[in-house]
Amino acid sequence: xxxxxxxxxxxxxxxxxxxxxxxxxxxxxxxxxxxxxxxxxxxxxxxxxxxxxxxxxxxxxxxxxxxxxxxxxxxxxxxxxxxxxxxxxxxxxxxxxxxxxxxxxxxxxxxxxxxxxxxxxxxxxxxxxxxxxxxxxxxxxxxxxxxxxxxxxxxxxxxxxxxxxxxxxxxxxxxxxxxxxx
Numbered sequence: 001x002x003x004x005x006x007x008x009x010x011x012x013x014x015x016x017x018x019x020x021x022x023x024x025x026x027x028x029x030x031x032x033x034x035x036x037x038x039x040x041x042x043x044x045x046x047x048x049x050x051x052x053x054x055x056x057x058x059x060x061x062x063x064x065x066x067x068x069x070x071x072x073x074x075x076x077x078x079x080x081x082x083x084x085x086x087x088x089x090x091x092x093x094x095x096x097x098x099x100x101x102x103x104x105x106x107x108x109x110x111x112x113x114x115x116x117x118x119x120x121x122x123x124x125x126x127x128x129x130x131x132x133x134x135x136x137x138x139x140x141x142x143x144x145x146x147x148x149x150x151x152x153x154x155x156x157x158x159x160x161x162x163x164x165x166x167x168x169x170x171x172x173x174x175x176x177x178x179x180x181x182x
Contacts, residue, residue, distance in 0.1 A: 001070065001130055007122045010115060011080055012072035012087070014064050015057055022054035025073070028083040028107060029053075035108055039141055041167055068092055074106070074119050084110045087123045089136070098134040100127065104150075111146070120154055128182045135182070139165060139175040148176065156180045 003014040015021040029036065030048060037043070046052045063069040069090035073083050085106035092100045102123070106116050127133045138156055140147045152158075156178035164172035 001126065003064070005072075005122065005126070006077060007118050009077060010119055010122075011075045011077050012119060012122065013075070014061065014070060015073050017054050017058035017061055019050065019054060021057055022050045024081075024083050025053045025057065026050055028073075028086075031109075032105070032107055036105055037169070039144055039147075039168065042170070063090075067094075069100075072119070072123065074115065076115075083107070085115060085119060087119050089123065089127055098132065099137065100133055100135075101137045101139065102127075103138070104147075116150055117153060120150065124154065124180065133182065136180045138178045140178065141168070141173055142176055148178075151178045154180065 005012045015025070026048065033048070044052065060069065060071045064071070069088060069092060071086060071088040071090075074085040074087065075081070075083055085104065087102065087104040089100045089102050102120075104116060104120060124136060127136060136156075138151050139162060140151065142148075142161075157180070159177045159179055162175045162177050165175035166173055
């Protein structure tokens with residue numbers, strides 16, 4: 001796997017840990033904080049700092065080097081200085097299962113333009129064709145209808161409900177399990 005790819009409209013990059021990258025990621029999270037926090041676990045107190053984001057980028061970079069996960073930060077090819085989203089393939093289990101989980105988030109200003117679909121189409125192809133995975137799983141809260149629609153458009157199949165799967169906003173929330181098989 002490479003650390004940088006391009007699609008027709010997008011760039012996908014594994015960011016190297018730096019102050020500049022940490023600032024870009026922090027700006028992305030700050031622009032979308034109220035949206036993202038509806039679907040995610042509580043953040044550490046210092047999450048919205050450059051220091052934390054730089055440390056997280058360093059951790060994620062090392063995870064990628066060791067084939068534990070891969071997070072791509074997404075930008076428009078014509079506007080490479082602004083992060084518009086991220087896709088991640090993580091919780092990799094090899095060799096018996098050859099599976100991983102996926103997640104994604106996109107800046108609300110770039111919704112309904114096909115960018116998430118384009119990035120995920122590419123990421124899924126890379127995971128299946130280059131990395132030779134057999135299965136990708138996605139967990140989504142039932143009220144996140146936009147994410148469910150994206151998964152279904154990407155040919156993920158609903159497998160069932162994982163009861164009290166994750167603690168979100170202080171409550172154990174059910175998640176729907178979707179998967180796609182190579």
